[in-house]
Amino acid sequence: MPAEEVAHTAVPKIESTFKAREVEGILDLRFYRPIGFWLAQFFARLKMTPAAVSLLAGIIGVLAGHLYYYRNLSINIVGMVLHVCANTLDNADGQLARLTHRESREGRIIDSIADHLVFVSVYLHLTLRCLFEGSSPAIFLLAFAAGISHALQGAAADYYRSTYLYFVTNGARTSVDSSPELRSDYSKLTWRHAAWRKLLLALYLNFTRQQEMLAPRLKTLRDLVRKSFHGEIPDRLRSRYRDLAGPMLKWWGLLMTNVRMLVLFALLFVSQPVYYFWFELIPLNLLFVYLLFREENMAESVLKIARSPRNSA
Numbered sequence: 143m144p145a146e147e148v149a150h151t152a153v154p155k156i157e158s159t160f161k162a163r164e165v166e167g168i169l170d171l172r173f174y175r176p177i178g179f180w181l182a183q184f185f186a187r188l189k190m191t192p193a194a195v196s197l198l199a200g201i202i203g204v205l206a207g208h209l210y211y212y213r214n215l216s217i218n219i220v221g222m223v224l225h226v227c228a229n230t231l232d233n234a235d236g237q238l239a240r241l242t243h244r245e246s247r248e249g250r251i252i253d254s255i256a257d258h259l260v261f262v263s264v265y266l267h268l269t270l271r272c273l274f275e276g277s278s279p280a281i282f283l284l285a286f287a288a289g290i291s292h293a294l295q296g297a298a299a300d301y302y303r304s305t306y307l308y309f310v311t312n313g314a315r316t317s318v319d320s321s322p323e324l325r326s327d328y329s330k331l332t333w334r335h336a337a338w339r340k341l342l343l344a345l346y347l348n349f350t351r352q353q354e355m356l357a358p359r360l361k362t363l364r365d366l367v368r369k370s371f372h373g374e375i376p377d378r379l380r381s382r383y384r385d386l387a388g389p390m391l392k393w394w395g396l397l398m399t400n401v402r403m404l405v406l407f408a409l410l411f412v413s414q415p416v417y418y419f420w421f422e423l424i425p426l427n428l429l430f431v432y433l434l435f436r437e438e439n440m441a442e443s444v445l446k447i448a449r450s451p452r453n454s455a
Contacts, residue, residue, distance in 0.1 A: 159237035165303050167395045178233035182241045192244055193252045195235035200256030203228030207263025211271045218410045251346045265289045268415045288422040295397045295430045301353040302394055309383040321350050359441040366448050379447050386440040393433055
């Protein structure tokens with residue numbers, strides 16, 4: 143068989159479906175990614191789109207959130223199993239996109255919406271459970287504050303991880319978006335002819351603005367690098383960013399889905415889900431503020447290198 147055919151028919155490796163090993167957590171590498179890789183191959187044979195997998199994950203996750211409403215451990219355990227299945231599919235959709243080379247902005251938006259709907263279901267049903275167990279109506283304020291905290295933490299973690307990928311892959315991830323570009327694309331669409339795409343872009347534009355507001359110095363760095371180097375990031379700048387940002391990835395990982403799920407499951411087993419809101423509000427927010435401070439100082443340090451004559455385009 144010619145070498146070209148061998149290369150074409152070669153079995154894809156699981157590493158080809160990772161974002162990058164550095165940004166993958168231990169649980170992802172040992173559990174979610176291997177299963178997600180198998181599912182991605184299965185969905186590819188079925189010719190399913192990554193967006194369809196994202197929607198399936200969202201539906202299962204919303205159902206899991208509903209099952210947390212009941213004060214019955216057996217029902218809660220079923221919800222936990224469904225939640226794990228939803229998270230596995232949430233990994234598989236991205237792996238499918240990378241496996242089939244179908245990564246797209248629309249796919250990322252649908253994936254993000256599905257993720258948000260899952261945790262809206264979780265927060266809503268936990269709140270109703272606490273209310274009917276005798277909590278005061280103030281539980282709604284507590285849950286709302288926890289939910290906002292969750293959204294901001296997730297937005298920042300996604301922003302820093304995508305920036306890390308952009309730098310360490312030497313600009314290969316050209317899909318890093320900024321609000322001015324998104325606003326320009328949004329203005330070109332009309333509600334009459336492209337209502338669905340315009341709605342998705344409106345949601346994504348709002349999400350991106352939130353990210354940029356949380357990390358103004360990092361936004362400045364991203365904009366400067368893209369404008370000055372056009373994806374060809376100098377080795378000195380890339381190495382500096384990797385050295386400074388790499389050690390913080392494990393801490394950002396604590397603000398991602400896996401840790402929240404483990405804590406939630408533990409609290410459901412002891413029938414104390416209300417403490418999930420306090421976990422979100424106190425320890426995770428303290429870590430969040432600390433990481434924002436560290437990352438902004440890091441961005442300022444890298445900005446000085448990027449602006450130096452030695453690195454000028």
